[in-house]
Amino acid sequence: MRHDFATDLRASSGFFSAHRTVRQYATGPGDQPIQLPPDHLETLLYAAQRAPTDATAQLYSVIRITDPEQRARLAALTENAHLATASETFVLCADTRRVARLLEAAGYQPGHWPAVGVHFGVGDAVMAGQNLLIAAEMLGYQGCWVGGVLNNLPAVTQALELPEGVFAFAALTIGIPAEEPPCAPGYRATWLFTPMSTATPTYRSCCAA
Ligand SMILES: Cc1cc2nc3c(=O)[nH]c(=O)nc-3n(C[C@H](O)[C@H](O)[C@H](O)COP(=O)(O)O)c2cc1C
Numbered sequence: 001m002r003h004d005f006a007t008d009l010r011a012s013s014g015f016f017s018a019h020r021t022v023r024q025y026a027t028g029p030g031d032q033p034i035q036l037p038p039d040h041l042e043t044l045l046y047a048a049q050r051a052p053t054d055a056t057a058q059l060y061s062v063i064r065i066t067d068p069e070q071r072a073r074l075a076a077l078t079e080n081a082h083l084a085t086a087s088e089t090f091v092l093c094a095d096t097r098r099v100a101r102l103l104e105a106a107g108y109q110p111g112h113w114p115a116v117g118v119h120f121g122v123g124d125a126v127m128a129g130q131n132l133l134i135a136a137e138m139l140g141y142q143g144c145w146v147g148g149v150l151n152n153l154p155a156v157t158q159a160l161e162l163p164e165g166v167f168a169f170a171a172l173t174i175g176i177p178a179e180e181p182p183c184a185p186g187y188r189a190t191w192l193f194t195p196m197s198t199a200t201p202t203y204r205s206c207c208a209a
Pocket of ligand 1: 021022023144148170
């Protein structure tokens with residue numbers, strides 16, 4: 001066990017303390033997104049692929065949005081302007097369709113996914129996205145999850161031409177931060193040792209200052 005590393009990880013100058021959601025990114029001429037070096041992009045996608053997946057079913061898809069017009073449209077629909085300016089904009093989707101396509105391609109008749117497929121798919125999408133975000137932060141970038149896809153989900157679904165069985169859980173932007181947000185919020189719920197029905201949530205600070 002690496003006890004010294006454990007201390008480092010939760011230190012006020014450590015990796016997890018440095019996490020900030022960032023919504024303003026450095027841009028190039030004409031406010032265009034700054035491209036990530038190809039190996040950084042590969043690393044982010046690899047990290048997403050290495051996330052755990054419920055029942056090994058991989059019921060998720062990561063869509064990389066590169067077209068500037070589509071980015072601008074998604075920025076407007078989600079009411080999150082940084083979708084247009086981030087170095088990378090991804091949409092994390094629950095996807096019960098892809099595995100059906102794989103089964104068909106292998107000559108099998110896909111079954112019908114029960115409602116639990118949504119549970120699996122959302123969990124998978126979250127884990128893949130968070131792995132990607134952590135990899136980005138390890139490389140010195142920062143990012144923002146965007147649940148704002150729910151602000152206009154039907155229009156987002158249409159804009160992405162999502163087929164049946166695929167729905168957007170959230171977007172995720174990654175880039176070079178152009179702001180230094182404070183640690184927020186200062187206190188977060190921590191674990192409960194008593195039954196939830198009777199317990200008062202316990203809070204403790206997770207901010208250095
Ligand atoms: C699933 C999810 C959806 C989020 N959606 C948005 C969003 O649509 N727009 C936004 O500006 N921030 C969004 N956030 C970022 C949160 O506001 C942010 O994580 C929270 O305020 C805590 O701040 P911190 O990440 O800097 O610690 C989202 C975060 C999560 C996990």
